[in-house]
Amino acid sequence: PFGKSRLEAKKIIGAGRYAEIYIKASVETCVRRDPKELYIKNIKQFTGISSPYEPPESPDLILDTELTSKQKCIETLVQY
Numbered sequence: 001p002f003g004k005s006r007l008e009a010k011k012i013i014g015a016g017r018y019a020e021i022y023i024k025a026s027v028e029t030c031v032r033r034d035p036k037e038l039y040i041k042n043i044k045q046f047t048g049i050s051s052p053y054e055p056p057e058s059p060d061l062i063l064d065t066e067l068t069s070k071q072k073c074i075e076t077l078v079q080y
Helices: 003-013 027-031 070-077
Strands: 021-024 061-064
Touching: 061 070
Parallel strands: 021 061
Antiparallel strands: none
Protein backbone atom coordinates (compact mmCIF):
# COMPACT_ATOMS: atom_id res chain seq x y z
CA PRO A 1 0.00 0.00 0.00
CA PHE A 2 3.02 2.32 0.23
CA GLY A 3 5.05 3.97 -2.50
CA LYS A 4 8.29 3.11 -0.70
CA SER A 5 7.48 -0.63 -0.85
CA ARG A 6 6.65 -0.42 -4.56
CA LEU A 7 9.94 1.38 -5.22
CA GLU A 8 11.84 -1.35 -3.35
CA ALA A 9 10.06 -4.03 -5.40
CA LYS A 10 10.98 -2.20 -8.60
CA LYS A 11 14.65 -2.13 -7.54
CA ILE A 12 14.63 -5.84 -6.70
CA ILE A 13 12.82 -6.94 -9.86
CA GLY A 14 14.49 -4.47 -12.18
CA ALA A 15 12.96 -1.48 -13.90
CA GLY A 16 12.75 -3.26 -17.25
CA ARG A 17 10.76 -6.15 -15.80
CA TYR A 18 8.59 -4.23 -13.33
CA ALA A 19 5.22 -2.75 -14.23
CA GLU A 20 3.12 -0.82 -11.76
CA ILE A 21 -0.58 -1.48 -12.43
CA TYR A 22 -3.04 0.60 -10.43
CA ILE A 23 -6.34 -1.22 -9.94
CA LYS A 24 -8.35 1.86 -9.00
CA ALA A 25 -11.40 1.59 -6.74
CA SER A 26 -12.61 3.72 -3.86
CA VAL A 27 -12.86 2.28 -0.35
CA GLU A 28 -16.64 2.42 -0.70
CA THR A 29 -16.46 0.29 -3.84
CA CYS A 30 -14.10 -2.18 -2.15
CA VAL A 31 -16.50 -2.49 0.79
CA ARG A 32 -19.41 -3.13 -1.58
CA ARG A 33 -17.47 -5.79 -3.53
CA ASP A 34 -15.93 -7.54 -0.49
CA PRO A 35 -17.15 -11.18 -0.55
CA LYS A 36 -15.41 -12.06 2.74
CA GLU A 37 -16.70 -8.92 4.51
CA LEU A 38 -13.19 -8.07 5.67
CA TYR A 39 -13.90 -4.35 5.55
CA ILE A 40 -16.57 -4.57 8.25
CA LYS A 41 -14.33 -6.53 10.66
CA ASN A 42 -12.03 -4.72 13.06
CA ILE A 43 -8.77 -5.84 11.48
CA LYS A 44 -5.72 -3.97 12.72
CA GLN A 45 -3.69 -2.21 10.05
CA PHE A 46 -6.26 -2.87 7.32
CA THR A 47 -5.28 -0.98 4.19
CA GLY A 48 -7.55 1.94 3.41
CA ILE A 49 -9.41 1.68 6.72
CA SER A 50 -7.08 1.67 9.75
CA SER A 51 -3.87 1.89 7.73
CA PRO A 52 -3.21 4.43 4.99
CA TYR A 53 -2.97 3.66 1.28
CA GLU A 54 -0.73 5.66 -1.02
CA PRO A 55 -1.99 5.54 -4.61
CA PRO A 56 0.80 5.24 -7.18
CA GLU A 57 2.11 8.60 -8.37
CA SER A 58 2.86 7.51 -11.93
CA PRO A 59 1.71 3.94 -12.63
CA ASP A 60 2.43 2.28 -15.94
CA LEU A 61 -1.24 1.43 -16.34
CA ILE A 62 -4.44 2.48 -14.55
CA LEU A 63 -7.48 0.22 -14.54
CA ASP A 64 -10.36 2.24 -13.14
CA THR A 65 -12.78 -0.44 -12.02
CA GLU A 66 -15.49 2.08 -11.20
CA LEU A 67 -15.66 3.42 -14.75
CA THR A 68 -14.67 0.31 -16.71
CA SER A 69 -16.18 -3.17 -16.78
CA LYS A 70 -14.26 -6.12 -15.38
CA GLN A 71 -14.04 -7.64 -18.88
CA LYS A 72 -12.64 -4.43 -20.39
CA CYS A 73 -10.09 -4.12 -17.55
CA ILE A 74 -8.95 -7.68 -18.22
CA GLU A 75 -8.66 -7.01 -21.96
CA THR A 76 -6.68 -3.83 -21.32
CA LEU A 77 -4.33 -5.63 -18.95
CA VAL A 78 -3.76 -8.50 -21.39
CA GLN A 79 -3.07 -6.03 -24.23
CA TYR A 80 -0.61 -4.15 -22.03
